[in-house]
Amino acid sequence: MNQEIIEFKHVTKAYADNTVIEDLSFSVDQGDFITIIGSSGCGKTTTLKMINALIEPTAGDIFVEGTNIKNCDPVQLRRSIGYAIQGSVLFPHMTVEQNIAYVPNLLNKKDKKRTEQAVDKWMKIVGLDPSMKERYPSELSGGQQQRVGIARALAASPEILLMDEPFGAVDEITRSTLQDEILRIHQETHITILFVTHDIQEALKLATKVLIMDHGEIQQYDTPNQILQHPANSFVEKLVRRQRHTCLLSEDRIEQCEYSGAAAGIKTQGGIR
Numbered sequence: 001m002n003q004e005i006i007e008f009k010h011v012t013k014a015y016a017d018n019t020v021i022e023d024l025s026f027s028v029d030q031g032d033f034i035t036i037i038g039s040s041g042c043g044k045t046t047t048l049k050m051i052n053a054l055i056e057p058t059a060g061d062i063f064v065e066g067t068n069i070k071n072c073d074p075v076q077l078r079r080s081i082g083y084a085i086q087g088s089v090l091f092p093h094m095t096v097e098q099n100i101a102y103v104p105n106l107l108n109k110k111d112k113k114r115t116e117q118a119v120d121k122w123m124k125i126v127g128l129d130p131s132m133k134e135r136y137p138s139e140l141s142g143g144q145q146q147r148v149g150i151a152r153a154l155a156a157s158p159e160i161l162l163m164d165e166p167f168g169a170v171d172e173i174t175r176s177t178l179q180d181e182i183l184r185i186h187q188e189t190h191i192t193i194l195f196v197t198h199d200i201q202e203a204l205k206l207a208t209k210v211l212i213m214d215h216g217e218i219q220q221y222d223t224p225n226q227i228l229q230h231p232a233n234s235f236v237e238k239l240v241r242r243q244r245h246t247c248l249l250s251e252d253r254i255e256q257c258e259y260s261g262a263a264a265g266i267k268t269q270g271g272i273r
């Protein structure tokens with residue numbers, strides 16, 4: 001039986017009198033790759049940040065590995081959940097090695113060897129040459145910085161990885177390579193991933209399940225296949241219309257997608273199409 005690793009129960013989030021998430025309930029099974037997509041400002045980042053307690057819900061409960069996060073120390077919780085976001089958020093004054101080693105160092109205070117092994121392992125997995133260890137972020141390309149960010153998020157061997165538009169700031173070719181890398185990492189590690197994106201093609205390519213949101217509410221939460229074949233409403237229909245005619249489907253994920261532009265209202269890398 002699939003095991004739930006994250007559960008939202010009737011979660012609401014308001015900023016002052018602006019309610020951006022309304023009674024949100026959903027669960028994520030261990031090993032799922034969830035992509036979250038929806039119109040701009042619909043609450044995707046807010047949803048993600050509530051999982052690692054960077055944002056506190058106004059009402060409702062969130063459970064991570066069976067524990068209500070209200071009862072967790074937020075710092076401990078954040079150390080146990082990987083978090084990778086768009087662009088370079090690396091420590092500029094630290095080398096690649098020091099950036100990746102940051103959380104493992106906190107966790108294995110006395111075991112330097114273990115940290116070194118974690119750095120080597122994750123640099124290799126994300127495709128970074130060991131010769132880059134001593135470089136500073138400013139000496140790396142955007143794609144390399146992104147890889148360091150992912151290695152850093154993974155280096156503490158978290159069960160859960162949150163990714164907020166992690167490939168938004170790189171060119172199409174690098175983006176496609178990084179997508180393939182994250183799929184491989186997911187397949188190899190069986191880590192649970194929640195991945196926010198503006199790009200419907202990316203959402204369908206990566207996900208085992210896609211969470212489609214609008215105005216802080218779920219429009220559909222299902223496999224890419226189901227979403228393409230049985231869109232739940234006109235919002236989803238509009239979002240996937242073009243995709244449906246151009247995608248070849250595998251059992252769960254999209255195997256190959258010939259992208260012909262997203263539907264109205266959904267930003268792609270190039271802006272709104």
Ligand SMILES: Nc1ncnc2c1ncn2[C@@H]1O[C@H](COP(=O)(O)OP(=O)(O)OP(=O)(O)O)[C@@H](O)[C@H]1O
Binds near residue numbers: 039040047
């Ligand atoms: N700290 C804050 N104070 C007030 N309003 C906020 C705050 N953070 C986010 N919001 C508002 O909450 C809504 C949801 O924001 P959020 O960043 O979660 O959306 P999003 O779906 O990730 O957006 P985008 O796709 O544009 O990145 C937006 O209207 C935003 O302006």
